[in-house]
Amino acid sequence: MRHNYETLRPDDRQILELVRDFFADLAPAGETRKGLDLGSGPNLYPALAMLPLCQEITLFERSTSNVGWLQGEVRHFGRSWDPFWDLLCEHPRYRAVGDPRPAFANRVSVQSGNVFDLPEGAWDxxxxxxxxxxxxxxxxxxxxxxxxxxxxxRAGAPFAAAFMERSAGYDVGDIRFPAVSVGEDGIRSILEPVAAELHLKRIGIDGDALRDGYEGMIVVCGRVGAA
Ligand SMILES: C[S@@+](CC[C@H](N)C(=O)[O-])C[C@H]1O[C@@H](n2cnc3c(N)ncnc32)[C@H](O)[C@@H]1O
Structure with a gap:
């Protein structure tokens, strides 16, 4: 797991600002989109970033323990998410949601599953x-x-993704958490052929690394191309 999001770190702040501004500048679409957050784990801020644009959001997660935690958190999310929501609310599109807790509880559901079983073209x-x-x-x-x-x-859908840059994986006790070492060029080479729009931003480690064995984070915002 990456970390527990008890506080708003500077790197998460930069990521959230980028994603907020990309999503908030999208043309209004009746705010009836269906959103997907893949592999939510302990992190609600990607779903919070989609909240004003969506009627429904699916948190799609493989781990049973994460699914259980997410189901509880969706009903009334904890106060540690308030700084994340406050940052989003610097844009009026987020402020227009009003109280985020009932909106989140009404619109967000948790689905257990594997990325390799996802249906095609099902989310906006x-x-x-x-x-x-x-x-x-x-x-x-x-x-x-x-x-x-x-x-x-679906084709044309906006998306945001974040990647640990050049991660070597890590150990927690006896458990090995593996990783693929990825960089901007590798990510671009996978996404360019399937994206109609693509923006990559590298966020370096600014003194306060999460752990050893990575070089930064890479944030990607874009739109899915025509199939
Ligand atoms: C490193 S964590 C990141 C969690 C969260 N998105 C975040 O920003 O901190 C990776 C998450 O992906 C989930 N995951 C791993 N393999 C998956 C798969 N095949 N299908 C769906 N989720 C998966 C894990 O259970 C975990 O919650």
């Missing part, structure tokens, strides 16, 4: 944060997971 907007590179150490699996995420969105 999507987020995937720190997931594809953490499934295994296999580059082909990384590419396949990124493409399954994109494939789950």
């Amino acid at each position: 907007i999507g987020t995937m944060f720190f997931v594809a590179e953490s499934i295994s150490a296999c580059p082909e699996e990384f590419k396949a997971a990124v493409l399954r995420f994109i494939g789950a969105l």
